[in-house]
Amino acid sequence: MALWDRIKESAASMQSQLNSKKNELKSGGFRDASMAMCALVAAADGSIDYSERQRVSSLIATNDVLQNFPADDLQRRFDDNCQKLTADYQLNKVTLMQVIGKLQKKPVEARAVIQIGIVIGGADGNFDADERAVVKEACFALGIPPHEFDL
Template identity: 75%
Template sequence: MALWDRVKESAQSMQTQLMAKKNDLKSGAFRDASMAMCALVAAADGQIEPAERQRVAQLIAGNDVLRAFPADDLQRRFGANLDKLTADFEFGKVGVLQEIAKAKKKPAEARAVIQIGIVIGGADGDFDATERGVVREACFALGLPPEEFDL
């Protein structure tokens, strides 16, 4: 199986797992951590192109698990996290990882945040090393072993 196919299959598998837990994923901590994760993956290389920002925003809007929250609220939170990361990536990353860590108290939510990062990272078929690296850092912030997610 080609790498491209494995990435797509993994992202689809994560989305299926998220859908199974959809009714349990409605807290503010999950919402905030998910938007921080989306921003972190989108800006993993330290910058974000307008087209990439738009693509991730569309993925957020189209994600069935995240539809429990108002779309404009999600976009605002995603944008605020991206602004932190683009202003000063290393400093912003500290704040964004703290936001992600808010989901640590509920293991199911923490795992779902990581799964969202994998879904967003793999949506274009190229879950690259930089994206994998920031999702791995998020695992540590959430107290989860990266190996659980093949990171």
């Protein structure tokens, strides 16, 4: 199986797992951590270009699990996180990882945030090394072994 197909299959599998837990994923902490993860994946290479930002915004708006929250609220939170990363990537990357880390004692939500990172990163069929690294870092922030997600 080609790498491209495995990435698409993995992203689809993660989305399916997320959908099965949709009713458990309604907390503000999950919302905030998900938007932090989306911004971190979008900025994984250290910058966020307009097309990447638009692509991630579109994925956020159409993700079934994230539809538990108002779309305009998610968009505002994602945009705010992107602005922070653009202003000072290193400092605000740490801040956003801390937001994600707050879910450490909520395993269902913590794993769902990692799955969202994988879905967002792999949506274009190219879950690149920078995106994998930032999702792996989020695993460490949550106390989840990265190998659980083949990272």
